[in-house]
Amino acid sequence: MELIFIRHGEAEHTLDLPTSLKMRNPSLTKKGMDQANVLKENFPLTHEDIVFISPLVRTMQTALLWSEGIHCRKIVTPYISPRMFPILPNKQTLPCDEMMGKERIIDLFPSYELDVNAPFSLWHEGFNTVVEEKFRKYAEEFLSNCSQLQKEKIYIVSHDGTITSYRQLLLGRELSRDDFPKEAGWFRINC
Template sequence: MDLVFIRHGQGEHTLDIPKSLQIKDPSLTLKGEKQAKLLRNQFPLTNDDIIIISPTRRTLRTAFIWSENIDCRKIVSPLVSPRLFPLLPDKSTLPCDKILDLEIIQKDFPTFEIDINVPLDLWSDGINVMPENKFIKIAEEFIINCKLLLKEKIYIVSHDGTITSYRQLISGHNLSRKDFPSETGWFQITC
C-alpha cells in the first residue's frame, strides 16, 4: 500500500510570519486555491479513491477543491492534524494550527466523513505537541488502519510537520525541517 502525503495549498497563516501564525482558522490564499486546482492534473481522482484530511480549514479546502465533482471518500481525521516538527518541549499549539470543531466541519463540509474511530480528546488536542512515544503509537495504528481500507493508494492532505513526522517514522531516517514539502508538495511512501 502506498500513502501519498500532500501538503495543503498556501495558507493565509504563511503570509506574514510570525504575526500571521496567530490567525485562527486560516483558509487558503488565492494562490493556495490555484495550487489545489493543479492537484487535479497531478493526481486525477476517481470515485474509488480515498482522501484522509486534517481537520483544519486550509487542508479541508485543499481537498474540497482538488476533489470537486469526484465522489470519492473524504475522511477527516485528527491523526493527520498539524504536528510540530521537530517536537520541542513546553510548546503549545499556535492559533493557526487549532483543529476545527466537529460542528463546523460538518456544517462547512457536509460531504466529508468524520473519523469516528479515534478518541474524542484527539478532536480537541490533536497531535501537534503530543509526546513522541504517544505519537508513534497512534501513528502506527493509523498506518495499520489505512492498510485495512484495502486500497493500493491512499491520499493524505496534511501539514509539513505532520508529513515529515510520518515520513521519519515510516522510513526510519532522521529528517529535519529542510525535508518539509512545499505547498501542495507531496511524498509517496510504501508501507
C-alpha cells in the same frame, strides 16, 4: 499500499510571519487555491479513491478544490492534524494550528465524513506537541486503520510537520525541517 502525503496549498497564516500565525482557521490564498487545482492534473481522483484530511480549513479547502466533481470518500481525521517538527519542549499549539470542532466541520463541509476510528481525546487535543512515543502510537493506529481498508493507494492531505513526522517513522531515519514538502507538494511512500 501506497500512501501519498500532500501538503495543503498556501494559506493566509504564512503571509505575514510571525504575526499571521496568530490567525484562527486561516483559509487558502488565491495562490493556494490555484495550487490545489493543479493537484487534479498530478493526481486525478476517481470515485474509488479515499482522501484523509486534517481537520483544519486550509487542508479541507485543498481537498475540496482538488476533488471537485469527484465523489470519492473524503474523511476528516485528527490522526493527521498539525504536528510541531521538531518537537520543542514546553511549546503550545499556535492559533493557526488549532483543530476545528466536529460540528463546525460538518457545517462547512457537509460532504466530508468524520473518522469514527479516531479516539475522542485526539479530536480535542490533537498531537501537535505530544512526545514522540505518543505520536508513534497514534501514527501506528492510523496506519493500521489505513491497511484495513485494503486499498492500493491512500491520499493524505496534511501539514509539513505532520507529513515529515510520518515520513520519519515510515522511513526509519531522521529528517529535518529541510525535508518539509513545499505548499501543495507531495511524497509517496510504499508500506
